[in-house]
Amino acid sequence: MLSKSQISFVKSLHYKKFRKEHRLFIVEGIKSVSEYMHSKYLIKELFFTEDANLKLANLSQILKVNQITYQDLTRISTLSTPQNVLALVQLPEDKDIESINFANTFTLALDGIQDPGNLGTIIRVADWFGMKQIICSEDSVEAFNPKVVQSSMGSLSRINIHYLNLSKTFKIAKIPIYAAMLKGTSINKTEFKNEGIILLGNEGKGISAELLKQVDHHVTIPGFGEAESLNVAISASLFCYEIKRNYLK
Amino acid sequence: MLSKSQISFVKSLHYKKFRKEHRLFIVEGIKSVSEYMHSKYLIKELFFTEDANLKLANLSQILKVNQITYQDLTRISTLSTPQNVLALVQLPEDKDIESINFANTFTLALDGIQDPGNLGTIIRVADWFGMKQIICSEDSVEAFNPKVVQSSMGSLSRINIHYLNLSKTFKIAKIPIYAAMLKGTSINKTEFKNEGIILLGNEGKGISAELLKQVDHHVTIPGFGEAESLNVAISASLFCYEIKRNYLK
Numbered sequence: 001m002l003s004k005s006q007i008s009f010v011k012s013l014h015y016k017k018f019r020k021e022h023r024l025f026i027v028e029g030i031k032s033v034s035e036y037m038h039s040k041y042l043i044k045e046l047f048f049t050e051d052a053n054l055k056l057a058n059l060s061q062i063l064k065v066n067q068i069t070y071q072d073l074t075r076i077s078t079l080s081t082p083q084n085v086l087a088l089v090q091l092p093e094d095k096d097i098e099s100i101n102f103a104n105t106f107t108l109a110l111d112g113i114q115d116p117g118n119l120g121t122i123i124r125v126a127d128w129f130g131m132k133q134i135i136c137s138e139d140s141v142e143a144f145n146p147k148v149v150q151s152s153m154g155s156l157s158r159i160n161i162h163y164l165n166l167s168k169t170f171k172i173a174k175i176p177i178y179a180a181m182l183k184g185t186s187i188n189k190t191e192f193k194n195e196g197i198i199l200l201g202n203e204g205k206g207i208s209a210e211l212l213k214q215v216d217h218h219v220t221i222p223g224f225g226e227a228e229s230l231n232v233a234i235s236a237s238l239f240c241y242e243i244k245r246n247y248l249k
Numbered sequence: 250m251l252s253k254s255q256i257s258f259v260k261s262l263h264y265k266k267f268r269k270e271h272r273l274f275i276v277e278g279i280k281s282v283s284e285y286m287h288s289k290y291l292i293k294e295l296f297f298t299e300d301a302n303l304k305l306a307n308l309s310q311i312l313k314v315n316q317i318t319y320q321d322l323t324r325i326s327t328l329s330t331p332q333n334v335l336a337l338v339q340l341p342e343d344k345d346i347e348s349i350n351f352a353n354t355f356t357l358a359l360d361g362i363q364d365p366g367n368l369g370t371i372i373r374v375a376d377w378f379g380m381k382q383i384i385c386s387e388d389s390v391e392a393f394n395p396k397v398v399q400s401s402m403g404s405l406s407r408i409n410i411h412y413l414n415l416s417k418t419f420k421i422a423k424i425p426i427y428a429a430m431l432k433g434t435s436i437n438k439t440e441f442k443n444e445g446i447i448l449l450g451n452e453g454k455g456i457s458a459e460l461l462k463q464v465d466h467h468v469t470i471p472g473f474g475e476a477e478s479l480n481v482a483i484s485a486s487l488f489c490y491e492i493k494r495n496y497l498k
Binding site for chain 1: 379385
């Protein structure tokens, strides 16, 4: 049985403040937890119920393993219907801009994205299309928010996410910046070459005026109907697709 | 002030059973309600607060108009933060398969889609790319569910959605059926010609075995990473984009 202090410790990790303080975040579900086990992430503690059917061979690397009742799991879970396994995973170290490689690759940059489901979907899309990294402005929703972790479906374990000052980053990266805009060159007429940053804006406000000054290419996904805008995760996926389209088998 | 019976009537429309019974659904927010005003839909009753800033000229077509307090609005709204205007809109008539045109156009077909946010996003994407109609299997989430209406952001007012037996529909439509699959011909190598049905499956189970027998083309969006699948709304958008890609200006 979990003690009151164990329960309140895990529950504190539902909140950003305590995730930062303890350098831990929560991953739930056997499938996702397995993906984190086989990733660069370190699982510090694991809670599972009797019917979780875990392979014990994989558990030796985990510091603490606790079999708990389903009732206790419901007390610490972030889900309305918990999924038998809950892991506390170590937050990655923050990286300096200078140590991040932007050359010969494409990076997604998100300016003030707010919806956890959108960020989770973008992480999943980036992983699908083999993008290795995403950079987010410091006011974007946190990637280790349980809703983001959940909607990224394990893909977060394979993508590097950095929270940075985007303006400063663009200056240092010195590669072409392509902004997803309502007006600009059509995406299928844009030559993406071999490297660049794809900049996508906030769900309501778009890209901030300050960052727009640093943009090299305004790129648009032309519409055929009367809809005013596309969801940011949809735009991200169309950019990833168009960049990779010529390399599809 | 709203009477108890008015409040309970509007609140009943939060549920599918009563939407079907009264042939009404709820649309909220000045922007969305305006789009329904300028659509084929009929607004039967409107509730608005003092600060809603409605143009009265547009209200003459609406049978009942009620100015209410914000407190009353919170009692009938489907949103946690109501948006000053709430409309009761007439449900469209169900259509016979035979009366729907499938020739010389592309139609999205959704087999058992469950997530309201996914359906709302697909409706918005279809509208963006000028698709005119979506057909859903009868076990799919209802398009007039408040969460679908909300996430479609007004696009539902411009797209025809029909709930049908898909197998029967495919037999009658007699046009090529393209299924979004994990294995198949790459989407960029597929020739879509001038008409077809794009079939997308349930979030977890994919397309049902029965429907797969009627499919002409298995089409896949090739992945480059380790992600197991793409979100269904993302897949839908990549199909719409690829179909329209050659016509982009």
